[in-house]
Amino acid sequence: MTATLPAPQPTIIVGVDAHKDTHHAVVLDSTGIRLADRKFSTTELGYRELLSWSTRFGLVDRIGVESTGTYAAGLTRSLRTAGIDVMEVNTPHPHTRSRKGKDDAIDAEAAARKVLAGEAVAIPKDTTGxxxxxxxxxxxxxxxxxxxxxxxxxxxxxxxxxxxxxxxxxxxxxxxxxxxxxxxxxxxxxxxxxxxxxxxxxxxxxxxxxxxxxxxxxxxxxxxxxxxxxxAPTLLSRQGIGVSHAAQFLVTAGQNASRLGSEAAFARLCGVAPVPVSSGKTSRMRLHRGGDRQANRALHLIVVLRLRYDARTITYMERRRAEGLSKKDVMRCLKRFVAREIFNDLKTDLTAT
Structure with missing residues (x-):
C-alpha cells in the first residue's frame, strides 16, 4: 500500500494598508494573483483575526505593512510576536496612484506587490524594548x-x-x-x-x-x-555625547539597530552620507539632505563641541584646512566620522542589552 503525502501549502504574500481605526489586508499568491481582501479593526482581536484569515489561503511568507511606526505599530508588534516576517512599505508612488486610483484595497495590494517584487526590504523598528x-x-x-x-x-x-x-x-x-x-x-x-x-x-x-x-x-x-x-554606556563615554544626544541616536536607530546593515546606512539615515555634486572642473561632495533631521542636528552639535575641546578633532580640522578644504567641508567629514563611531557604539550597547 502506497502512502499519500499531503500536498504542500501554497506560499502567500499579504499587504496591509493601515489606518487609525481599521487595517485593510490583501492576499497574493506567489505568482502575484490576488486571492482576497478584507478589513479588520485595530484591536488585539482584529490582529489575530487578520493573521488567522491570512493563513486560510496558505503559508504566510511575508507581510508588507504601511506606517509600521504609527498606525500599524500595534499590528507590527503582534505579527512579530507570532513569528511573521514583517516588511516596512512606503506609501505608493504618485505615478502609481494616478494610474490606478486610490482606496484601501488598492494601497494594500500595492504594498503586497512591493514585497513580492523585492522592493520592500526594510525591517521595522522593534518597539518592545x-x-x-x-x-x-x-x-x-x-x-x-x-x-x-x-x-x-x-x-x-x-x-x-x-x-x-x-x-x-x-x-x-x-x-x-x-x-x-x-x-x-x-x-x-x-x-x-x-x-x-x-x-x-x-x-x-x-x-x-x-x-x-x-x-x-x-x-x-x-x-x-x-x-x-x-x-548605552559605551555611547555616553564618548566626548561630546550627553544623555539627550544618546537618547536621540537610540530612537533613530531603534532597538534592533542591526536592521540597518551597515554604518553607511546609519549615516544616510542621519543625513550625513556624502553625495557627489561635481560639475566640470569642480570636484566636491555635500551631505545627503534627507534622513532624521534631529539626529543630524545632534551630530552637528557634537562636532561643534569637539572642535572646542577635543585635541584630535582640532588637529584634524587644521590639517584638512591646510589641504584646501573649507571649514564647512571639514565639518561634513567630521559628522560622517562621528556617525560611524556612534553606529559601532550602538551595536555594542544594544547587543549587550
Whole structure:
C-alpha cells in the first residue's frame, strides 16, 4: 500500500494598508494573483483575526505593512510576536496612484506587490524594548520644553503691555527670574475687571505654569538619564555625547539597530552620507539632505563641541584646512566620522542589552 503525502501549502504574500481605526489586508499568491481582501479593526482581536484569515489561503511568507511606526505599530508588534516576517512599505508612488486610483484595497495590494517584487526590504523598528520607552519619554520632554518656551514668551509679552508700576516691580533679567517673581504676585480676584489686577492674575498663571513645566522636565530628565545610562554606556563615554544626544541616536536607530546593515546606512539615515555634486572642473561632495533631521542636528552639535575641546578633532580640522578644504567641508567629514563611531557604539550597547 502506497502512502499519500499531503500536498504542500501554497506560499502567500499579504499587504496591509493601515489606518487609525481599521487595517485593510490583501492576499497574493506567489505568482502575484490576488486571492482576497478584507478589513479588520485595530484591536488585539482584529490582529489575530487578520493573521488567522491570512493563513486560510496558505503559508504566510511575508507581510508588507504601511506606517509600521504609527498606525500599524500595534499590528507590527503582534505579527512579530507570532513569528511573521514583517516588511516596512512606503506609501505608493504618485505615478502609481494616478494610474490606478486610490482606496484601501488598492494601497494594500500595492504594498503586497512591493514585497513580492523585492522592493520592500526594510525591517521595522522593534518597539518592545527599552528604546521605545526612551522614545516615549523624549516625546514628553519635547512637548514640555515647547510649552515652557511658549509660556515664557507669553509672559514677556504680557509684561510689555502691563501697567508701568507692575512692570517696574518685575526687575529680574532672565525669563526664569521673571517667572519666579511673577509667581509670587497676589491679584485681587474680586476686582479682575481692573486691568491691573487682570495683568497680575495672568502673569501669575503663566509663571506657575512655567515652574510646573520645569518640574516636569526635571522628572523626565531623571528618568531618561537612568534609562539611557543603563542602555548605552559605551555611547555616553564618548566626548561630546550627553544623555539627550544618546537618547536621540537610540530612537533613530531603534532597538534592533542591526536592521540597518551597515554604518553607511546609519549615516544616510542621519543625513550625513556624502553625495557627489561635481560639475566640470569642480570636484566636491555635500551631505545627503534627507534622513532624521534631529539626529543630524545632534551630530552637528557634537562636532561643534569637539572642535572646542577635543585635541584630535582640532588637529584634524587644521590639517584638512591646510589641504584646501573649507571649514564647512571639514565639518561634513567630521559628522560622517562621528556617525560611524556612534553606529559601532550602538551595536555594542544594544547587543549587550
Amino acid at each position: 527599552t528604546v521605545e520607552s526612551i522614545r516615549l519619554l523624549t516625546v514628553a520632554k519635547s512637548s514640555a520644553v515647547k510649552a515652557r518656551t511658549a509660556c515664557l514668551v507669553q509672559l514677556q509679552d504680557v509684561l510689555v503691555t502691563a501697567p508701568s508700576d507692575l512692570r517696574e516691580r518685575i526687575t529680574a533679567a532672565t525669563g526664569r527670574g521673571k517667572a519666579t517673581q511673577c509667581a509670587a504676585l497676589r491679584p485681587d480676584r474680586s476686582n479682575l475687571d481692573d486691568p491691573y489686577q487682570a495683568a497680575k492674575f495672568t502673569l501669575r498663571c503663566l509663571a506657575r505654569r512655567v515652574i510646573e513645566l520645569e518640574h516636569e522636565i526635571g522628572e523626565i530628565d531623571c528618568a531618561l538619564e537612568e534609562l539611557v545610562t543603563r542602555t
